[in-house]
Amino acid sequence: MTFLDRNLLVDGVRLAYRDRGEGEPVVFVHGTPSWSHEWRHVVPAVEAAGHRVVTYDLLGYGDSERPLDRDTSVAAQTDLLVGLLDELGLERPSLITHDIGGAIGQRIAVLHPQRARRLMLIDTVSYDSWPSETWREIIRTGSRATPPCRRRTSRRCSPDSSA
Numbered sequence: 001m002t003f004l005d006r007n008l009l010v011d012g013v014r015l016a017y018r019d020r021g022e023g024e025p026v027v028f029v030h031g032t033p034s035w036s037h038e039w040r041h042v043v044p045a046v047e048a049a050g051h052r053v054v055t056y057d058l059l060g061y062g063d064s065e066r067p068l069d070r071d072t073s074v075a076a077q078t079d080l081l082v083g084l085l086d087e088l089g090l091e092r093p094s095l096i097t098h099d100i101g102g103a104i105g106q107r108i109a110v111l112h113p114q115r116a117r118r119l120m121l122i123d124t125v126s127y128d129s130w131p132s133e134t135w136r137e138i139i140r141t142g143s144r145a146t147p148p149c150r151r152r153t154s155r156r157c158s159p160d161s162s163a
Helices: 043-048 074-088 100-111 133-141
Strands: 006-010 013-020 025-029 052-056 094-099 118-124
Touching: 006 074, 013 043, 013 074, 025 074, 025 100, 043 052, 052 074, 074 100, 094 100, 100 118
Parallel strands: 025 052, 025 094, 094 118
Antiparallel strands: 006 013, 013 052
C-alpha cells in the first residue's frame, strides 16, 4: 500500500501527494534519491498534533510522473511546489525539507517569501547546487553507475583513463 493516495496535475505533469488533517498547514519535501516514503513515520504524528499535512513526491521520484524530457532541477521543482501550493489553496504553510527538498525550500524562502510561514532544513544541499555535474551526467545518460573517474580512489583520472 502506497503512502500517497492522490494525484494532481501541476503545469501539465502528474504529482502524487497526500493531504490530510486540519489546522495550520505543513508541507514535507523529500530529498534524493528518496521519495515521500521517508516521512511515513513523522507525518501521522504531525497530523495528530492538529495540523493539515501535505506530502508529495517530487517530479521524477516515487509515484509522481517521470517524464524523460522534463527539467527536474531544483529551480524547476521549486516552480512545481509553488503550483502545488496554488492548486491545494495553501497560502503560507510551514515547509519541512530534506536534502534537495531543502534547496527547494530555500528557493521558496528567497524567491517567494510570502509563500512560507516557516522553513525547516534537514541535511540539505544549498539553494541551487543540485544537480551536480555527476548527477547531470547520470540524468543525461540514464545510467546509475558512477563514472569510473568519479569514484573515490587514491589514483587520479586522466581524460584517457579507462578506469
